[in-house]
Amino acid sequence: MVERRVNVGWAEGLHARPASIFVRAATAAGVPVTIAKAGGNPVNAASMLAVLGLGAQGGEEIVLASESDDAEAALDRLAKLVAEGLEELPETV
Numbered sequence: 001m002v003e004r005r006v007n008v009g010w011a012e013g014l015h016a017r018p019a020s021i022f023v024r025a026a027t028a029a030g031v032p033v034t035i036a037k038a039g040g041n042p043v044n045a046a047s048m049l050a051v052l053g054l055g056a057q058g059g060e061e062i063v064l065a066s067e068s069d070d071a072e073a074a075l076d077r078l079a080k081l082v083a084e085g086l087e088e089l090p091e092t093v
Contacts (some may be wrong), residue, residue: 001065002067002071003064004063005061006062008057008058008062008082010082011058022078025081029077032044032068033066033075035050037056062082064078
């Protein structure tokens with residue numbers, strides 16, 4: 001299991017537009033990824049409803065995880081996206 005702990009960089013948290021950006025990036029990651037609030041139950045990171053259901057606020061810690069052997073780079077990219085509150089997935093880390 002590979003995981004990254006990161007604080008949400010979007011001031012509004014993972015709501016509406018930021019959640020949409022994140023879900024598109026998670027879907028494009030090419031590996032199954034889960035997202036959870038620290039200490040919470042993980043949900044599918046590629047599901048808009050699941051991500052919105054987390055209610056993750058700006059500055060709150062989340063955990064990105066994957067059981068895929070080749071998840072390191074994908075999780076690094078997703079963690080950067082979330083931590084920096086980027087508008088799109090970076091091409092490289």
